[in-house]
Amino acid sequence: MSFTSLSLKGVTRRFGGKDALTDLSLTIDHGEFIALLGPSGCGKSTALNCLAGLLPLSGGSIWQDDRRLDTLPPERRGFGMVFQSYALFPHLTVRNNIAFGLRMRRVPRAEVRRRTDEAIRLVRLEEHAGKLPGQLSGGQQQRVAIARAVVLEPSLVLMDEPLSNLDAKLRLEMRTEIRRLHQSLGLTTVYVxxxxxEALSLADRLVVLRAGRVEQIGTPAELHDTPATAHVADFMGYRNLLPMKVSAPGTVEGSGLSLPTKSTLPAGSDVMVAVRPEDLVVAPGGVPVTVEVVEYQGREVAVEARTLAGVPVHLRTADRPAPGDQVTVAADPDRVLVFPA
Structure with a gap:
């Protein structure tokens, strides 16, 4: 069933009087890929399960255009779901696993065959169609789970950490595969x-959650370059999160560092400063730090160093410092983000 937009309006879910999800409001356009992002326990799977109909709402509503969904049982919402655990039937072949949902819906036999063949081709499992799940690799099993969801031609596909059981190389391959399927089928996808x-590479927009509340909604570029809070910055790879003070307009000091910034907060303000490791550069005339740990990462090394105040900082450099070396570091003021403490 096609739709123009899916709207979550003040969606709230409580467990035993405690809010697991509070007032989530979000409009998803048809064909959009949305990632719900955050640490364990932030409410992202709760949000997905509320959408799927696996959890009733404690407050708010869900609408597909002008059709209210949160009052409908899961099977009447017309969504496809891909679980972290694959949830395949071990005694059914790949083909029969994929066809199962169509048969349950009493789709005519010829149509079941056509759509199942198409789904198998889409996920590139033609050679494995007659195998049982136990004869497949983790990545192949995940492809079956995805094919089983998309063969139903759902209006929305919900994916709950579908790659977390795969090794790093397979995760990378499956990421590309999911993006390819999303684009070729024009699917609307919500991905936890x-x-x-993973979220940055796949999604059109990200929803960052913390303790059941939305911290920021934006495009990958917006979240990567301009996180709204220190928490979002931390989650988006700003490993240097340092308590400092605005010592003068355009300068922050503390934690053994002095850095330039474009922040307009008044002098004397207590702040949290966020800098990515790649934006803290080894440069003459900077602030001295002592190298403690060096990790080889190909063209660069990742360095953990300590300031004279004993605070750890993370940087990347093409140089090859050794533990115990003293180097001086600096940062571009555009790359030094400042948040009120």
Missing amino acids: THDQE
Whole structure:
């Protein structure tokens, strides 16, 4: 069933009097890929399960255009779901796993065959159609789970951490595969993950949650470059989160560092400063730090150093410092984000 937009209006879910999700309001356009992002326990899977109809709402409503969904049982919402655990039937072949939902809906036999063949081709499992799940790799099983969801031609596909059981190389491959399927089928997708790199590479927009509340909604570029809070910055890879003070207009000091900034907060303000490791550069005339740990990462090394005040800082450099070396670091004021403490 096609739709123009899906709206969550003040969606709230409580468990035993405690809010697991508070006042989530979000409009998803048809064909959009939305990632719900945040650490364990932030409410992202709760939001997905509320959408799927697996959890009743404690407050708010869900609408698909002018059709109210939150009062409908899961099977009448017409959504496809891909679980972290794959949830395949072990005694059914790949083909029969994919066809199962169509048969339950009493789709004519010829149509079941056509749509199942198409889904198998889409996820590139033609050679494995007659195998049982136990004969497949984790990545292949995940493809079956995705094919089983999309074969129903759902108006919305819900994915709950679908790649978390795969190794790093497979995760990368499946990420590309999910994006390819999303684009080729024009699917509307809501995707839960705690992996910011995964979310940035897949989603059109990200919803960052913390303790059941929305911290920020935006495009990957907006969240990467201009996180709204120190929490979002932390989650988006700003590993240097340092308590400092605005010492003068355009300068922050503290934690053994002095850095330039474009912040307009008044002098004397207590602040939290966020800098990505790649934006803290080794440069002459900077602030001295002592190298403690060096990790080889190909063209660069990741360095953990300590300031003279004993505060750890993270940087990346093409140089090859050794533990115990003293280097001086600096940062571009555009790259030094400042949040009120």
